Amino acid sequence: MKKIKKINQLNNVESFIQADFVKGYRYIDRAGELVNKFHLNSTPPKFAMNLDGLVIIMPDSNIKEIKISSLSFWAHFLKPDSLDQARQLFEQKLKVTNKVLEPEGYSRLGWRNYFIYEVNKDEKEVILKRLVPSGKFDFKQLVFSVKLGSFENNISINPALKNNDANFPAVLFDVDTFIKYEQVVDINRIERDLKSIKETISGDLILEVINRILGRIKEQNGRIF
Secondary structure (H helix, E strand, O other): OOOOOOHHHOEEEEEEEEEEEEOOOOHHHHHHHHHHHOOEOOEOOEEEEEOOEEEEEEEEOOEEEEEEOOOEEEEEEEOOOOHHHHHHHHHHHHHHHHHHHOOOEEEEEEEEEEEEEEOOHHHHHHHHHHHOOOOOOOOOOEEEEEEEOOEEEEEEEEEEEHHHOOOOEEEEEEEEEEEEEEEEEOHHHHHHHHHHHHHHHOOHHHHHHHHHHHOOOOEEOOEEO
16 A cells, blocks of 8 residues: 555545734624624525624625624634635635724634545454554544644544445545744734645654554555555
């Protein structure tokens, strides 16, 4: 079996990005203005709005929904074409929101992705034998945590099924990467860090975890190949 060399060899079924505001309470006064900013030509978006937040459904064809509140801006993507696509769309919508709400800044940035790798039944059994001590155990979840540079990373491995069909087993890699800022940062820092998070998710260490779980890495005399 060949190694996974790029993260886009996995199926990214869902992606979530969130930036937390510092003093974003202009939302209460400007929620209607936000809705106006998300019109498509002259067509208003589908939305639900109250004091707790604004939910806009399908603000464009590539975003499932966004949620804006006094506390955060959150976007949900289904099967994005790439991590770069999700990053760029998030930045575009965040810029619009930032201009309207004018928060003092941001305190946290996080990006979570659900990557699916489809396996056949034989591969599934081999993977399970590697992860559980005996056949008497059911495999539920395995979690790794690591800090890479400024970013915390939680990687959980879960059994999955393609389209909930038992005939099509898969492995779900839940990759959650985030940073909590010690001081308030501006939107330019958010954009820079979002790009760095994308590079972290695509980087060698996370790929090594994935390949080890899938049994795609061999070691000989301390060398990995």
